[in-house]
Amino acid sequence: MNRLHFGAWLLWPGLLALALTLTVAVVCSAPLPVLAAEGENVGHVSRVKGVAYALHGGxxxxxxxxxxxxxxxxLKVGPGARVEVTMLDETHLILGPDTVLAMERYDLGRQNGQGAVRLLLTKGSFRVLTGQLSALRGxxxxxxxxxxxxxxxGAGGVDVWGGFLAPEELGVLHLSGSGxxxxxxGGRCNVARTFEGVRLTSPTAPPPEPTLWSPERRAQALRSVAFD
Incomplete structure (x- = not known):
């Protein structure tokens, strides 16, 4: 299902505007209830290093x-670039180079506590540090x-890194906080301990059991989202 959802995105090399337009078409084709209004602000850019763009309203x-x-x-982050977005709930989202990410949903639960977040990552890497207001989402x-x-x-804050270690290999690293x-x-696994991570190469094979990542592997992941 994930592969079908993102199939159009995987044809990235080509015209940037065309690829981003196709992405938005996919996002718009599946409306969800209790959403922030289309075009409503969900945060702001707090830091930029290098060249990055947003496709907004065409x-x-x-x-x-x-x-x-x-x-x-x-959001499209260029080669060697970094972007940090501060969300309305004080969550910090950092995107590494060559990243494409769509803000499909970011709702704080102002309607009966039914808020939720749904981001779509096609390529690249990210780090998320959830904010103190994240409990409002529900x-x-x-x-x-x-x-x-x-x-x-979990109700507490979370610090997690995720990204593509190769075109067909996804890594997820739990840095701190709740689960x-x-x-x-293929299934589901929980990554509950600090510095544990998983690596996946198939959308249908069950996720492997998490393992402790070495300091070298952790450093490699974090370099992809570091500004300095």
Whole structure:
């Protein structure tokens, strides 16, 4: 299911605007209840290093500090670049180079506590540090990829890294805080301990049991989202 959902995105090399437009078309084809209104601000760009863009309402905008980020925006980070977005619930989302991510849903649960987050990662890497207001959501925080869905669970804050170690290999690393889960068509696993992670190569094979990542592997992952 994830592979079908993202199939159009995997044809990335080509025209940037066309690829991003196809992404938005996929996002818009599956409306969800209790969403923030289309185009509503969900955060703002807090840091940028290098060249990055957002596709918003058919326009391609250069990302600069202070620029609002809206629901259904598609963020594209260029080679060697980094972007940090501060969300309305004080969550910090850092995107590494060559990353494409769509803000499909970011709702704080203003309607009966049914808020939820749904981000779509096509390629690249990210780090999420959830904020103090995250408990207001009342729903799941999930990042969907072609190989698996990465979810953040628990009432406390979570610090997690995720990204593509290769075109067909996804890594997920739990850095601190409450739990992380990884699920796909083959099953689900929980990554509950600090510095444990998983690596997946198939959307249908069950996620492997988490293992402790070496300091070298952790450093490699974190370098992909480091500004310095």
């Amino acid at each position: 326009a391609l905008l250069a990302l600069t500090p202070g620029l609002p980020v809206r629901r259904l925006d598609v 729903g799941p925080f999930e990042i969907l990829t072609p190989l698996a869905t990465i979810g953040l669970s 992380v889960y990884v699920k796909n068509d």
